[in-house]
Amino acid sequence: MSPILMVGLLQQAVAQNRQISGRVTDRSTGQGLPGVTVLVKGTTTGATTNSDGAYLINVPTDAATLTFSSIGYVNLERAVGSAATIDVALAADTKQLGEVVVSALGLEQRRDEQGTATSRVSGNAVTQSGETSVITGLAGKASGVQITRSSGDPGAGAYIQIRGQNTITGNVQPLIVVDGTPISNSTLGGGVDGVTQQSRLNDINPNDIASIQVLKGASAAALWGSRAASGVLIITTKKGSTAAGKLSVTYGATYSLDKISYQHDLQQSYGRGSGGVAAIGTTNPTTGFTGTNNNANSWGDKLSSRAGGPDDVNTTGAYFQAADGTRYYPVTKKNDRTSYLDKNFDGVFQTGHFLENNLSLSAGDKDGNIFISLSDLNQEGIIRQGSDYRRSTARVNAEKRFNNIVRLGGNFTYSKINSNRIQQGSNTSGST
Template sequence: MKCIKIDNMLRTARLIMLAVLSGGIFAVPCGIYAQSAPRTVSGTVTDAATGEPLIGATVQVKGVTIGTTTDLNGMFSINLPANRKTLLFSYVGYEAQEIAVGRENYLNVALKQDANALDEVVVVGYGQQKKGMLVSSVQSIAPAELRMPSSSLSTGFAGRLAGVIAVQRNGQPGADQADFWIRGISTFGSATKPLIILDGVAIDANELNGLAPEIIESFSVLKDATATALYGSRGANGVMIVTTKNGKNLDKPVINFRFETALSTPTSRPETVDAVTYMQMYNESVLTRGTGQIPYTQAKIDGTRAGSNKYIYPDVDWYDEMFKNLAVNENFNFNIRGGSSRVDYFMSATVRHEEGMLKNLSRDYFSYNNNYSVWRYAFQNNVNVNLTKSTKVSLKINTQLRDTHGPVKSSENIFGMIMNGNPADMPITFPDDPTVNHIRWGGKAMVKNPVAEMVTGYKDEFQSVLNANLSLDQNFDFITEGLSASALISFKNYSYTQTSRSAGYNSYEISGTHTGDDGLEDYDLEIRGNEQSTTLATSSSTDGDRKIYIQGMINYNRSFGRHDVSAMVVYNQEETALGNPGSLFSSLPKRKQGLAG
């Protein structure tokens, strides 16, 4: 049997019919023979320049979602469907190849390095480097990958940055940022967080979380000692370097705005039992394990099951009473980018609003609403002025404001009280008594009333952070090609104000039961402890600091044919002063100096 190419299907049918009628040997069309069944194609993928195997190169069948990767020896094996003839080969930093597979079942594929990818610039310590020159562990991520419906930038790290561990411990609005580490923890004590650099100046994690993805130009993570050496001991736990966008020489300014609404809901919640089931399980544990606790009486269990009196026999689902299952959050960003050959600018404004999942129960008892409500405002203004062809002055101002309103108790504390309580201990409140001028909250010894703890007061917090950077870049090509210098001075001011208004509450407990005039079971109440004042008392506190940072740097970067030579020396100095020192010792400013090369 032999294979011939036939372009016309009608001609194919005629040839087969003639061969059958003549009883002779007939030719089979190549297309039909080749597509009769799927087959396995294997081979190797190597570097075209060195011949070394490429580990983890991607091999994919074109047009379908069938793919594999090469092993430690650069070898692969893939199932090629009957109707597919093309394989795609790709590897990071190499040019992709598309190969049409003929009748062969083994391929040797050599990929060439992508010169354009090697020339891409990566932001590293105190400057930039080409990818082809990197010998340290540095990862860059596109800012668009961090754009997600979240109020904190750090919650987008998990799964998007290799080597970065991110853990979100809290869902409270304004406190839902993630804790993150780069390749674990490398130091003792409390200083275990990575160093974060924004436009050349160190910031903290709260300021990082306040950045909008729309203003970020580049985001790099320095992981190993080679990459972080220039930052000394400050970079022992890794470094994150963030640069913001600059303007461009455009005929018309580019205006962008984005508005989004996000719905938040709990991913899961602990399932709780009703009061009857709780008391039965409690009695079982007391009687079978000999704990010495007093079990619930059968009369209380039967009365709760019958629902005869919700004050004597309460059955309260504290979670459902206090939490709702949905919260609405809004996010708005507006930015404008433009300029000319002499001056360019980038300006951005971001407004975010978050609501908590607490029900507005305080409205049922008092005149205020103490549910969580967080407003965040962030402004970024970058202006670059080219004084001459070799001299540039830049001013970058980042301002973040946060206004938080909520209960005095934290959400973690409130949730803990719910989990520690049980549905059978007490009602939320007892009916009003005209002889007293306060709410009669349900209570029991050693147990707090979660609703009363949540609604009796509210707290307002206001934070502001201002970062202003003024820099000068001077090119000295007129002295020698590749020589440049820069200077940076930065001022940061942080302030925090908190005002709390809270009151005590009076809790009552049933001291006994009796039969009322109507023949129904009734109860007697007694106040627990002394009567508390229910007038809101005010307390406040302030905090803050200011920092001045100075940096000077000399750079030399030049290419000689295929060789690159670079050198750098940088000096920096930082001074921190507390805005509310409190003592003579703490009023003294802290200073540190650094020299690196």
């Protein structure tokens, strides 16, 4: 390629672009805005404003529009035309900065006016999680909030911890406030001789939740006192709000299935072992059990070496009668070569499920509003028998406004809970 032709191509490439400069300011203060993104609309060509709000960008000659965007401000577009300098002023995004939250006194105020770090989770996000309780539905929805479920039993509670304090044996659960009333999330029971009890938070129908606010840091304690040293969860329930004079009716039903995540590998070569029935290292010739180290973890005889046929049992003594009426007598000699491990597994576990029905009515106008909800949840756990949960709730939230200053409101909640949970630990009285 000749030098003259190369120079001509370079001159043509330069001619296809031109520079545009300018300054981006805050419309309310007039101060320059740093970090504003300036892009040629429809392309990836762009630039960023400096600390004084100034920018310089190379744009194609056929560029028609520049876009200006920054967090907290309304995006702006400006036609390029033939101008070499384009100055713009961005307006604050009042919709974002004016988000309403509930303060410690139960009053609504703008989020940017609060002195606390907050995270807000909508009621729809909790409901769409598919969980049956408010606590577990909040898991993964707010930063810095750790939720640990007590057990897999239906209706079991959960432990909540907000970033900040940590302890090995103490309780650092946050203060929980529902419509201005503190409630408890503590659990009773547990250990080796009890069951994991549910939290009072489980009594709330997740479909009644309008929003959940998470207050973090020491400033939360400044508003709510020493009980809020570990943070605060502010739960606000729904209120009636529809077009003036109209009634809104909503019905929803949810059906869910629960299965165990995996099944442990089970051996099917040896029978049940038991310590003390034979001398250590020997086999009892009557029962076929092998004594090893005199503990319950010893193995039994090999199934393939048994004689075959029904086991020999003692029908003259005590027996166990199952729920279906079948009687089981003590085995005196093992003959059956069949392994019942898989059968016993299915006899303990099942596919859990729950069915939830929700009905709500909402109405309101400039003088007042009312919200009514009814809910019924019926859940069966993955453990057969003794693992179920039934929750029936009713809620009425009403408010009457007499003028801009005086208003009268009231909340009514009814919850009926029936639940059975599996005993934990080494207590054999609750073993399946």
